[in-house]
Amino acid sequence: MKAAHFSYHEALNLQDAIKIKAHDDESVILAGGQSLLPALNMRLSSPTCLIDISKISGLNEIKIDGQTLFIGALATHSDVMNNKTVKNNMPCMFDILKMVAHPAIRNKGTHGGSIAYGDPAAELPALAVATNAEIIVSGQNGDRSINAKDFYLGLFETTINQDEIVVGIKYPLLKKGQKIVFDEVCRRHGDYAMAGLIANVMGSKNDIKDLKLVFFATGDKPDVADKTARLCLENGYDYDKLKNSLSTEIDFAGDLNSSSEMKLHLATVLIKKVLSKLEI
Amino acid sequence: MAGNNSVNISFTVNGENFNNVNVPSRQHLADYLRSQGFTGTHLGCEQGACGACTIEMDGKAVRSCLVLASQANGANLKTVEGFDDEMMEKVKQNFLKHNAFQCGFCSPGMLMTTKEILLNKKKLTRDEIRSEISGNYCRCTGYQSIVDAIEECINEIN
Numbered sequence: 001m002k003a004a005h006f007s008y009h010e011a012l013n014l015q016d017a018i019k020i021k022a023h024d025d026e027s028v029i030l031a032g033g034q035s036l037l038p039a040l041n042m043r044l045s046s047p048t049c050l051i052d053i054s055k056i057s058g059l060n061e062i063k064i065d066g067q068t069l070f071i072g073a074l075a076t077h078s079d080v081m082n083n084k085t086v087k088n089n090m091p092c093m094f095d096i097l098k099m100v101a102h103p104a105i106r107n108k109g110t111h112g113g114s115i116a117y118g119d120p121a122a123e124l125p126a127l128a129v130a131t132n133a134e135i136i137v138s139g140q141n142g143d144r145s146i147n148a149k150d151f152y153l154g155l156f157e158t159t160i161n162q163d164e165i166v167v168g169i170k171y172p173l174l175k176k177g178q179k180i181v182f183d184e185v186c187r188r189h190g191d192y193a194m195a196g197l198i199a200n201v202m203g204s205k206n207d208i209k210d211l212k213l214v215f216f217a218t219g220d221k222p223d224v225a226d227k228t229a230r231l232c233l234e235n236g237y238d239y240d241k242l243k244n245s246l247s248t249e250i251d252f253a254g255d256l257n258s259s260s261e262m263k264l265h266l267a268t269v270l271i272k273k274v275l276s277k278l279e280i
Numbered sequence: 281m282a283g284n285n286s287v288n289i290s291f292t293v294n295g296e297n298f299n300n301v302n303v304p305s306r307q308h309l310a311d312y313l314r315s316q317g318f319t320g321t322h323l324g325c326e327q328g329a330c331g332a333c334t335i336e337m338d339g340k341a342v343r344s345c346l347v348l349a350s351q352a353n354g355a356n357l358k359t360v361e362g363f364d365d366e367m368m369e370k371v372k373q374n375f376l377k378h379n380a381f382q383c384g385f386c387s388p389g390m391l392m393t394t395k396e397i398l399l400n401k402k403k404l405t406r407d408e409i410r411s412e413i414s415g416n417y418c419r420c421t422g423y424q425s426i427v428d429a430i431e432e433c434i435n436e437i438n
Binding site for chain 2: 001005189
């Protein structure tokens with residue numbers, strides 16, 4: 001299908017984009033467009049105006065900023081995958097982004113775009129929540145920092161205000177003994193996951209000291225499962241107990257490919273798969 | 281309402297200059313290219329899943345159905361019609377040799393994806409080739425012959 005009519009504005013700079021977005025609550029930001037354009041083409045979304053921020057310079061920086069790894073909103077998935085600073089400080093990022101769509105889409109899709117879009121089936125929002133990342137937004141009153149766990153409210157819904165734009169994400173640098181492990185189940189490499197899990201682990205396979213579990217493609221936003229993580233820490237992996245715990249902790253939402261019951265099963269199995277990746 | 285329902289842009293396609301052309305804001309790049317006679321860019325799904333519309337934009341493979349024509353302002357584009365350098369001639373010969381074209385609908389996207397694989401200069405196993413082309417649907421070949429062709433290209437070039 002073809003997109004409905006909208007007007008197009010190429011933003012000259014961030015202030016320009018903020019000004020237009022603030023004054024038109026039906027306008028949306030266009031960064032890489034790899035999630036937005038399919039939605040427009042299928043007419044799932046019909047904004048009045050697209051504010052193209054992709055040519056604003058300085059928004060694709062990747063650097064170490066204090067005790068955090070900062071990734072600028074306009075860095076593409078390919079940029080992030082090929083970046084040495086990311087590789088050295090957050091090795092999990094390559095494996096995670098490899099599962100995001102296909103090379104031609106990763107060449108255009110942006111880090112900030114994926115974070116801001118808030119697709120519950122996307123990997124990066126779950127990663128941001130699992131790592132306790134800060135999302136930096138810029139608006140008419142300047143910048144503010146929002147913790148990822150407070151950023152996602154529901155299906156494609158975030159706490160971002162009408163005048164605000166995501167400019168970057170700050171991931172806390174990993175501490176000694178800390179690891180981010182990840183796995184997902186999908187029908188075809190690069191498709192959206194049927195269920196996925198990002199675990200933030202302190203310790204080793206036989207001696208896990210702390211565990212945080214964040215699921216994606218399970219509910220309407222990244223699903224944190226603290227109770228299940230505690231149960232897993234205390235009792236080890238027990239399929240029936242963990243499944244029961246997950247069913248009370250997450251409101252699983254089935255889709256065309258997998259029922260909520262199937263997602264619950266996959267999520268439970270994913271805990272085992274992810275923990276088996278840890279080193280002894 | 282800010283912005284415009286159409287915009288004037290300039291860019292090149294296969295080295296040919298397009299100066300100050302007017303495009304509707306909502307038109308995606310694949311539709312624009314096809315309207316200008318570059319019908320080698322095929323449209324399958326228009327949602328980024330099938331890969332038939334994959335072209336080269338500033339040296340990188342992109343889905344032309346997921347880029348607005350207006351976003352191509354200042355860009356250098358290359359479509360399948362422009363794949364005439366020595367490397368791509370070899371790729372086409374290998375596709376012919378292994379019968380990797382068949383109906384031809386996926387071919388422009390497959391050729392572009394093959395180009396990106398070859399430019400990355402990595403030696404890939406057959407499984408890795410399948411993973412690299414996982415973003416391009418083919419409904420005829422069962423992928424076997426396409427993997428054969430790409431494998432031979434990789435062996436020749438590395």
